[in-house]
Amino acid sequence: MSRSLSITFVGGARSVTGANFLMEAEEEGRPARILIDCGLKQGERFCESANSKPFPYDPTSVDALFITHAHADHIGLIPKLVKDGFHSPIYGTAPTLDLMPVMLEDSVGIIAREAKACGAEPPYTTADVARAASMTEPLNYGLTKSIGPFTITLFNAGHILGSALVLVEVFGKRILFTGDLGRVPTLIIPDRDVPPGTIDYLVTESVYGNRTHEPIEESEKALLGALKRVQEKKGTLLIPSFSLERTQIILKTIDRFLTEKLVEPLPVFLDSPLAIRVTEVYKNNARFLRRELQEQLQSGDDPFSFPSLRVTFSKGDAKAVDEAEPPKVVIAGAGMSHGGRIRSHEMHYLPGKENELLLVGYQVPGSLGRRLQDGAKEILINRKKVKVRAKVSKTGGFSAHADRDGLLSFAESVNPKEVFVVLGEMESASFLAQRISGFLDIKATIPQEGEQIEIPLSE
Numbered sequence: 001m002s003r004s005l006s007i008t009f010v011g012g013a014r015s016v017t018g019a020n021f022l023m024e025a026e027e028e029g030r031p032a033r034i035l036i037d038c039g040l041k042q043g044e045r046f047c048e049s050a051n052s053k054p055f056p057y058d059p060t061s062v063d064a065l066f067i068t069h070a071h072a073d074h075i076g077l078i079p080k081l082v083k084d085g086f087h088s089p090i091y092g093t094a095p096t097l098d099l100m101p102v103m104l105e106d107s108v109g110i111i112a113r114e115a116k117a118c119g120a121e122p123p124y125t126t127a128d129v130a131r132a133a134s135m136t137e138p139l140n141y142g143l144t145k146s147i148g149p150f151t152i153t154l155f156n157a158g159h160i161l162g163s164a165l166v167l168v169e170v171f172g173k174r175i176l177f178t179g180d181l182g183r184v185p186t187l188i189i190p191d192r193d194v195p196p197g198t199i200d201y202l203v204t205e206s207v208y209g210n211r212t213h214e215p216i217e218e219s220e221k222a223l224l225g226a227l228k229r230v231q232e233k234k235g236t237l238l239i240p241s242f243s244l245e246r247t248q249i250i251l252k253t254i255d256r257f258l259t260e261k262l263v264e265p266l267p268v269f270l271d272s273p274l275a276i277r278v279t280e281v282y283k284n285n286a287r288f289l290r291r292e293l294q295e296q297l298q299s300g301d302d303p304f305s306f307p308s309l310r311v312t313f314s315k316g317d318a319k320a321v322d323e324a325e326p327p328k329v330v331i332a333g334a335g336m337s338h339g340g341r342i343r344s345h346e347m348h349y350l351p352g353k354e355n356e357l358l359l360v361g362y363q364v365p366g367s368l369g370r371r372l373q374d375g376a377k378e379i380l381i382n383r384k385k386v387k388v389r390a391k392v393s394k395t396g397g398f399s400a401h402a403d404r405d406g407l408l409s410f411a412e413s414v415n416p417k418e419v420f421v422v423l424g425e426m427e428s429a430s431f432l433a434q435r436i437s438g439f440l441d442i443k444a445t446i447p448q449e450g451e452q453i454e455i456p457l458s459e
């Protein structure tokens with residue numbers, strides 16, 4: 001019987017963002033194609049990145065798309081895929097599919113502005129987002145879906161609400177894609193699964209392949225310390241936060257500090273329409289949260305809210321942030337300060353010595369957040385020079401990603417025959433690959449962007 005199987009690392013190879021993996025199987029001349037993720041490449045100028053180029057495969061020929069989770073670097077190009085002719089179902093867990101349009105509607109405007117800045121057409125519109133949303137079909141953890149010769153099962157990846165590991169079984173081979181992998185323990189969703197049975201190939205992320213996170217307790221301490229300092233200095237604490245998962249972790253942590261009276265109540269502004277909408281999706285998908293949060297919600301106590309929390313949905317409401325007397329806290333997106341309302345707050349508050357900026361997530365090279373993390377004393381926001389006199393600190397313990405030891409221990413528990421290391425900067429990917437081959441004696445390679453790897457099949 002003539003059969004062939006391959007994986008093409010279309011995007012997300014040797015880079016953190018832009019996840020897009022194509023699996024092609026052929027039997028007796030009948031081809032079948034599935035995609036895992038279709039993400040936006042972030043941190044580069046729009047016109048220089050893959051976002052603006054045509055897909056290197058024919059979107060009309062793809063039989064299904066499986067999405068690991070709703071972060072933009074995993075779903076951000078789905079509307080473009082649809083616009084370019086993809087017409088098959090899009091599978092993910094129910095929360096991922098609820099989050100998808102919320103996240104995409106938010107990024108449409110940002111992408112259009114980026115495209116306009118370099119004289120290009122926007123890659124898609126809100127109509128394409130709506131079309132993509134109408135093509136989704138939920139697939140629960142543990143259930144299987146057959147697409148031609150492929151059988152696909154999703155497992156909990158423990159990264160963000162609804163995040164999934166994608167297990168692909170085809171022609172007797174079992175291939176596991178991690179998407180992004182969560183750390184253990186997590187704070188608001190259940191810890192990740194290890195799929196049962198033998199895995200032939202593991203396609204693992206490596207965002208933090210060469211770094212360790214501080215324990216969650218250290219980040220809780222850093223947040224508590226920053227809150228206490230701005231209370232003392234009568235300053236403003238800015239937290240640029242990713243709207244998805246990170247913001248909910250911060251809200252839940254502040255809620256706990258207040259309940260345990262570790263800090264005096266102070267106004268906390270959630271100045272992010274996106275984060276507000278995302279938090280609603282969390283509450284609507286309570287069965288995907290940790291059991292203790294489900295119980296808290298059932299008892300009528302919202303783990304993501306407290307009396308001094310003010311949500312500012314519209315831009316008019318956002319004025320209340322500036323009018324409020326310090327001390328106060330402002331949580332706003334975008335997480336890497338590359339867009340969103342945080343930029344105007346940074347313009348306003350970074351020059352003040354009494355203020356603080358706490359970075360709680362990964363800052364991609366080239367982003368404004370990365371420049372602040374690297375200690376820039378002066379930055380440009382909307383072409384205006386802004387002096388940075390506020391204390392800038394970062395803490396990595398709220399990360400939703402496994403660190404280098406977590407990634408290694410996941411590879412060890414999966415115990416595959418071979419590993420492809422993706423979704424990390426080169427340094428980080430090669431560090432993880434070396435540790436996988438050195439410590440676990442498993443062959444680990446780092447595919448290049450666009451590389452197609454044939455999977456050998458036994459006759």
Ligand SMILES: [Zn+2]
Pocket residue numbers: 069071159180
């Ligand atoms: Zn992610």
